[in-house]
Structures are given as C-alpha cells and as structure tokens.
Amino acid sequence: MLQLFLRSLIASFLVSSFGISAFAQEEPLSALPDGPGKELVEAACVACHETDIIYSSTGYTNNEWRHLFSRMIDLPEELASDIAHYLATSFPKRFDRLPTLASGDFNITFQEWGVPTLGQRPRDPLMRPDGMIFWAGMYGNIVGQLDPSTGEMKEWQLEPGAMPHSIIDDAEGNIWYTGNGNGTMGKLNPETDEITIYQMPDPAARDPHTPIVTDNGDVWFTVQNSNFIGRIVPDTGDIRLEKIPTENARPYGIDIDSRGMIWVAYRGAPKIARIDPDSWQIEEFNTPNPDPESHHGRYYIRRLAIDSQDMIWYVDSGRGYVGSFNPETEEFNEWLTPSGAGSHPYAIEVVDDIVWINESEQRPDVIARFDPQTEQFQSWPIPSGVGVIRNMRATHDGNLVIHQSSANTVGLVKIGEKSDWLAGPYRP
Ligand code: HEC
Numbered sequence: 281m282l283q284l285f286l287r288s289l290i291a292s293f294l295v296s297s298f299g300i301s302a303f304a305q306e307e308p309l310s311a312l313p314d315g316p317g318k319e320l321v322e323a324a325c326v327a328c329h330e331t332d333i334i335y336s337s338t339g340y341t342n343n344e345w346r347h348l349f350s351r352m353i354d355l356p357e358e359l360a361s362d363i364a365h366y367l368a369t370s371f372p373k374r375f376d377r378l379p380t381l382a383s384g385d386f387n388i389t390f391q392e393w394g395v396p397t398l399g400q401r402p403r404d405p406l407m408r409p410d411g412m413i414f415w416a417g418m419y420g421n422i423v424g425q426l427d428p429s430t431g432e433m434k435e436w437q438l439e440p441g442a443m444p445h446s447i448i449d450d451a452e453g454n455i456w457y458t459g460n461g462n463g464t465m466g467k468l469n470p471e472t473d474e475i476t477i478y479q480m481p482d483p484a485a486r487d488p489h490t491p492i493v494t495d496n497g498d499v500w501f502t503v504q505n506s507n508f509i510g511r512i513v514p515d516t517g518d519i520r521l522e523k524i525p526t527e528n529a530r531p532y533g534i535d536i537d538s539r540g541m542i543w544v545a546y547r548g549a550p551k552i553a554r555i556d557p558d559s560w561q562i563e564e565f566n567t568p569n570p571d572p573e574s575h576h577g578r579y580y581i582r583r584l585a586i587d588s589q590d591m592i593w594y595v596d597s598g599r600g601y602v603g604s605f606n607p608e609t610e611e612f613n614e615w616l617t618p619s620g621a622g623s624h625p626y627a628i629e630v631v632d633d634i635v636w637i638n639e640s641e642q643r644p645d646v647i648a649r650f651d652p653q654t655e656q657f658q659s660w661p662i663p664s665g666v667g668v669i670r671n672m673r674a675t676h677d678g679n680l681v682i683h684q685s686s687a688n689t690v691g692l693v694k695i696g697e698k699s700d701w702l703a704g705p706y707r708p
Contacts, residue, residue, distance in 0.1 A: 312334070317362045318370075320366065324359065324363060328399050335371075340368065341372075345363075345368050345371075348666055348687070351687055352686075377641060380619045381646070381661070382618040387696035388695050390694075391692045392684070393426055393428075394689050395424055395433065398688060399688065400422050401419040402415045402424065403417075403418055403685055404416050406448065406449055409676050413427075415683060416457055417435065418445060421438045422437060422444070426690060439462070442459040445487075454469050456491050457491075458489055459488060465491070465501065465519070481520075482521055487503055488502075488503050492536055498512070498513055500542050500557070504531060507528065508521045524562070526564060532547040533628075545584045546581050552592060569599060576599075576622065582626050588633055592607065596614065602615050602628070615657075617637065619659075627671050634695075643665065644662055647693065648660075667685035679694050
C-alpha cells in the first residue's frame with residue numbers, strides 16, 4: 281500500500297518536473313537487501329535506470345549518497361534522508377574502484393557546472409567557435425547550452441522519445457543531434473529555437489548514435505545496434521544509409537582525417553573502419569588483440585580520434601588499452617592505461633597531438649594525458665567524479681569539454697603548461 285502510494289506520488293512528480301514517463305522498467309532486476317527504506321528506493325530510483333546500478337556502484341557515505349542522488353531527483357527532505365540512510369547502510373562506501381594515478385609535470389584545471397534538469401544524463405558536450413558549450417541531455421530529451429563566461433544555461437526540449445545520444449555543430453552554428461530513441465536526426469538552430477527533424481529512410485536504422493560534420497557540411501553518423509553508417513545532406517534532407525560489412529559491429533565513435541576520409545570505431549568487434557565519402561567503399565582493419573576473453577563484456581573499440589599526421593588513436597575499452605594505427609604502414613601499437621585492464625577507457629580526443637582519454641570504470645572517473653613522443657601517461661581524478669565521460673571534444677583554443685553522466689555536470693578542462701604539480705596515489 282505504502283509502496284503504491286509512494287510510487288504514484290513520485291511518478292507524478294517525475295512526469296510533471298521531468299517530462300519522462302516514469303517507471304517504464306516496472307520491476308528492478310536485482311532484489312535490494314531488506315531494510316527500512318528499501319521500498320522508497322524501489323519507488324524513487326527506477327524511473328531512469330535499474331537498481332542494478334546501485335549494486336555496481338562503489339557505495340557511498342550517507343552524505344555522498346545524498347549529494348549523488350540529489351543530482352538525479354529532487355525528493356522531499358524526509359524521503360531523501362530515509363533513502364540516504366538505507367543506501368549508506370546497505371551500500372557503504374567501498375574503495376575497490378579507486379584509480380591508479382600516473383604522475384607527471386603537466387598542469388590542468390577543471391571547471392564544472394551542474395546542468396539544470398536533474399538526472400538528464402548530460403553527455404557529448406562541445407564548444408562552438410563562439411565559445412558556447414552545448415550538450416545532449418539524453419534521458420531528458422534535451423539539448424542544453426552553457427555560456428562558460430557567465431555560467432548561464434538554457435535547455436531546449438526536443439520531441440518526446442528522441443533520446444539524443446550525441447550532438448555536433450555545423451558551420452552555421454546549428455546543433456545536430458542523433459535521435460537515438462526514435463530513429464531520427466534533428467537540427468536545432470539555437471538562435472531561432474527552430475528544430476527540424478529528419479526520419480531515417482529505413483526503419484531498420486533505429487538508433488542513430490554519434491554524428492560528425494564534413495567540410496562540405498554533410499553530417500555523417502553511426503547507427504550502433506542497427507549496424508549502419510549514415511549521411512544526411514542538409515540542403516536536401518536526403519539521408520543515405522549503408523550496412524556495415526561486419527555483423528554486429530556496433531559502429532560507435534566517428535571522426536574525419538585531413539583527407540576527408542571517415543573513420544569509425546566498432547564497439548562490437550576488434551576493428552576500425554575507413555569509409556570513402558565519395559565511393560562509400562568501407563575498408564576494415566583488425567586491431568591486434570581480438571581475443572573475446574580479454575574483452576570484458578565484449579566491449580571493443582569505443583571511440584577514435586585523429587592527430588595532425590592522420591594517425592588514428594583509439595580506445596580498446598574491454599582491455600583497458602589506448603592504441604594507434606598508422607594508415608600508411610598499417611602498423612598498430614597499444615599501451616595499457618594507468619589503472620590497468622579493467623579501467624574501461626571510453627572517450628578519446630587529440631589536442632595538439634597529445635592524446636586524452638578517461639578511465640570510466642574508476643571512481644572517481646579519471647582523465648589521462650598520453651604523450652605519443654615519450655609514451656608516458658599522466659592522470660587526474662575528475663572533481664565531480666561520479667559517472668562516465670562518454671565523449672569529449674577539443675575546443676578551438678586547445679582545451680577540452682567533458683561531462684559526468686551521474687553527477688549531472690558538464691565541464692571545461694583547461695590544459696596548462698608544464699608545472700611542478702605532482703600527482704600521487706589518490707586519497708579520497
Ligand atoms: C531522472 C532520472 C534518474 C533518477 C530518478 C535516478 N537516477 Fe540515478 N542516474 C541517472 C543517470 C542519468 C545516471 C548516469 C547513468 C549513466 O552514466 O549511464 C545515474 C547513475 C546512477 C548511479 C551510478 C553512479 C556511478 O557510479 O556512476 C547510481 C548509484 C544511481 N544513479 C543511484 C540512484 C538512486 C539511489 C536514485 C534514487 C534516489 C536514482 N539514482 C534516481 C538518472 C537518474
């Protein structure tokens with residue numbers, strides 16, 4: 281009775297303030313341990329994800345739990361206090377996902393902003409050349425904008441069900457988003473608030489994933505689970521799709537080299553691919569370590585980024601490695617990340633020929649710098665630290681925009697010069 285009452289109370293609260301249809305996942309997968317407050321958690325915490333996420337978390341102190349879920353849901357004081365008490369008792373803080381930091385003498389600074397709509401899963405931020413930061417708020421059907429000089433933010437509500445997975449800006453300043461939830465591409469003009477929606481021509485292409493814009497303005501995108509690569513020509517709205525040759529390749533990250541060739545990372549196979557945008561010829565290259573056993577959960581190559589010499593840099597997420605591929609010699613090289621095989625490097629970007637990745641399995645999530653010349657890493661814990669950087673992009677002035685999906689933040693990493701700053705073992 282109590283649970284039903286709470287469910288409807290919290291559900292109506294979520295729908296009115298968040299616009300989501302709460303409790304799509306009716307029953308949590310893992311039964312939570314008994315204790316006072318369990319029913320509250322089952323009612324309040326399953327609208328956006330399963331309770332499994334609580335099991336797989338590192339656990340927290342009472343205060344930390346409260347702070348964390350206050351970035352997802354705004355609960356009345358008494359409920360929040362009871363839930364925090366239950367969670368801190370049943371899931372106390374553990375230290376098994378602490379990162380191993382690599383020391384070095386470079387300096388970076390972090391600036392982070394909590395985004396307005398709670399629990400929206402902010403992700404894939406970018407900075408437009410005019411300095412405005414944009415992000416996709418996947419769970420909230422949002423594209424958001426932040427002026428980092430004032431902290432002022434604005435959010436656009438997209439059509440229900442769009443679930444924007446990622447965004448990219450074009451030369452006119454439009455923000456293109458991938459409608460991962462409803463098989464669309466969308467274009468937001470932030471100056472006029474106009475949103476144009478383009479349906480996939482083939483309903484089998486269900487989940488547009490990550491977009492990129494070419495020099496001539498075409499928008500290319502991966503379609504992960506449906507296994508397509510796609511291109512939309514903005515002037516005509518014409519969309520072309522091609523199947524990826526490898527079955528279940530799950531095309532994920534995408535980037536463009538200096539010659540205009542499109543490169544794609546396969547999350548579902550130990551390969552990267554090159555696509556000629558004129559002939560649509562797709563060439564696949566096998567990464568050196570295909571062994572499924574060492575790829576925890578069969579995660580392979582999440583994302584890639586390209587340096588000024590057209591060297592392809594990628595993260596082999598399941599094995600915890602950063603790799604490089606030289607398209608001229610077809611030679612691969614790989615380096616283990618500082619936190620090791622289980623670190624799940626996820627995002628990758630190249631800034632001034634230095635490679636930046638994150639270690640998404642660690643708590644706090646870690647950002648790491650890799651210098652291809654010295655083959656050395658240096659790494660830093662992200663201050664808000666709870667969640668995953670799922671994609672990060674360089675800014676025009678040589679910095680990085682990041683985010684934390686659980687802490688509900690977007691952030692700016694200013695990349696400084698060499699310093700006498702010394703990292704050490706991380707102490708929370
Ligand atoms: C409005 C949506 C929403 C609600 C309601 C919500 N969460 Fe979350 N939660 C999120 C999002 C988004 C993430 C990030 C998921 C991701 O990165 O894929 C997250 C992540 C988490 C994580 C993972 C933390 C980590 O280590 O990254 C935990 C634990 C968690 N939530 C607990 C809770 C609890 C407890 C409640 C209820 C009090 C709750 N959530 C309610 C949206 C929500």
